[in-house]
Amino acid sequence: MKDEKVLLVIQLGQPPEGIASQVGQQGKWFVDAVQGKTLPVQIVRPYLGESLPTFERLAAVIISGSWSMVTERLDWSEYTADWLRSAFDADIPMLGVCYGHQLLADALGGKVGDNPNGKEVGVQIVTTHEAAAQDALLRDYPQRFGAYLTHQQSVLEPPVGAQVLASSEMDGCQIIRYSDRVLTVQFHPEFNADIMQACLRHNETALRQGGWDVDRMMDIAQEPLWARKILLDFVQRYAAKSSCAAD
DSSP: OTTOOEEEEEOOSOOOHHHHHHHOOHHHHHHHHHTTOBSOEEEEOGGGTOOOOOSTTEEEEEEOOOSSOGGGOOHHHHHHHHHHHHHHHTTOOEEEETHHHHHHHHHTTOEEEEOTTOOEEEEEEEEEOGGGGGOTTTTTSOSEEEEEEEESEEEEEOOTTOEEEEEESSOSOSEEEEETTEEEESSOTTOOHHHHHHHHHHTHHHHHHTTOOHHHHHOOOSOOHHHHHHHHHHHHHHOBTTOSSOO
16 A cells, blocks of 8 residues: 555664675564564665655664664764654654664663673573563563673663663663663564574684683574564564554
């Protein structure tokens, strides 16, 4: 239909060739993760100069990870941050992931920088806080669940009014709730084992030099389904194929 709403995926950078050649682009990761259960997906790549759309046809927005750093203040990133501020003011449903988690925090007045505990990589445990038991998406989740992570920077101080709903041993802001319709996560709900392993292989030398047990990290016996469920629940709530309108 001409006026059918779309799920917008803002792809914030291109994976290194060693990763992209194995598992494709970030936009594809999200499309594959939701398994065709969404309204049509529109992928926009601001880092290539593509313009972000107006809000009228947006059912919901996903803000992807990146191989850049928020603190680099790249032109395309600052442009996206401006758009995100307007989208937040317009009450557009949004899910930020990794860089998207950090970028929205920065855009709304929080502080982002290098994680003082170092890089967080591989399957790590996310622990929800007491407030998560009342959250619309998280209230039925276990207190602890595994998630795929790979990041150097973190949200060091959330924006005023934002609610931190989960943390990990190395990062105090794993999930942040901004409004009934806006949530961000530091981990990667779109990752599957192949994507995580491709990222580990790409960074294997540096990880080994840093003392990481890469062989153990590569042995992924079970994918973290609860982390993926956050993405699927967000899509079901705001951009499901059978949905006529967001609530």
